[in-house]
Amino acid sequence: MTLKLYVDRMSQPSRALLIFCKLNGIDFEEVYINLSKRQHLSPEFKEVNPMKQVPAIMDGRFKLFESHAILRYLACAFPGVADHWYPSDLYKRAKVDSVLDWHHSNLRRGAAVYVFSTVLAPAFGLPFNQQAAAEAEKVLLASLAKIESVWLQKKGRFLLGSGQPSIADLSLVCEIMQLEVLDEKDHKRIIGPYKRVLKWIDDTKNAMEPHFGEVHLILFKAKEKFQKQRDAVGSSIPQSSRKLDLHSKM
């Protein structure tokens, strides 16, 4: 039976799984769980993932959720996957695990809450929570600084000084890509100072083309739509009373 990926390409960990499978020649069926239509809350999807979140997979009768656990599983279960993605060497693997675990409460928390507070909540007419946005920005900036100073210090182009990407590069870069939906100035202000991070994102993209670009197409369309809405409203600063008229997902 084919591997089924339950994903929404607007979700950054969903995109990471899709890119991973495409890059590694893993056959799969993409099952679209439309988040904006709340399909992740359906009784059918609850049977796949009781936590009601994408991504999730079914490999035959084996069900799994949590994108990092899935990436680890795919890297080990499919013999064609090159070792650099999730090294079999104990020490290298432990370091990749360390980055993946760090991600949750740092880059992911900062980026996801910042995007939600400043772009998605206003688009859905929810109040702008200035405190949440400010706290998320702090976490996000601190996380980018740590990536730059701790993991991109060595000679290799990728995290941990590696010459080839691991699932940690893939997961973290997909997270940072979500910042594309921010207002251009805001995006530049946040990520601009981190030159090594910018180069690493480019290197990761280049190492994963054409799949990286193809899977991210939806994000760039959303970026355009958000920008047009912001231009129409005349400001990049979300206000609690302002509702952007966005009928597309996100």
Next chain:
Amino acid sequence: MTLKLYVDRMSQPSRALLIFCKLNGIDFEEVYINLSKRQHLSPEFKEVNPMKQVPAIMDGRFKLFESHAILRYLACAFPGVADHWYPSDLYKRAKVDSVLDWHHSNLRRGAAVYVFSTVLAPAFGLPFNQQAAAEAEKVLLASLAKIESVWLQKKGRFLLGSGQPSIADLSLVCEIMQLEVLDEKDHKRIIGPYKRVLKWIDDTKNAMEPHFGEVHLILFKAKEKFQKQRDAVGSSIPQSSRKLDLHSKM
């Protein structure tokens, strides 16, 4: 060279590492990084963990941080560790990874922020953030409900229906143990309704004695101290203007 564990027993992931090593007969040196004295911010400790957090380890010249990555590493690096802690079977291991990854943004986020908001912040004279406490409580209760309904449904005494504990049981139970410092009524209100969770905590403790109790001694001393302070102030509800006179750590 002996394995060094850089820990503070007041930190729940530090306790998980200590218990794991003691249970599995792994020789180690316990290096106390006193959080209340801000020793985790020292230049010496930054050399061990640039993220300035406990726990961290040095195994010979190999440095590692993030408790889940460390537990995975120890389970694989020390041949005496029984397979049930981190199964070599691909499917079982993936399921353990899924629980560990889920933990970060759910149980950990809920429990840690709730304890900080309602116990630690007031004890340090910081303002009581009611919104943060309320949001953390929601995440915490939802997490306990998910553990009960998703992972403790099967016949085994431990997570995922296992008959023996994994590093996921150890990590999650150590997190929940941190709730011991709450006011008694608050603790009962939060955890009381989750009967399967309570039984699982007992089963996990029993499977890990005498080390579980010994490593948690410091927490029960802190619990007493916090309760005395609350009794002296005459209320279990933290107030922004109230500062508990706690000179011990936490």
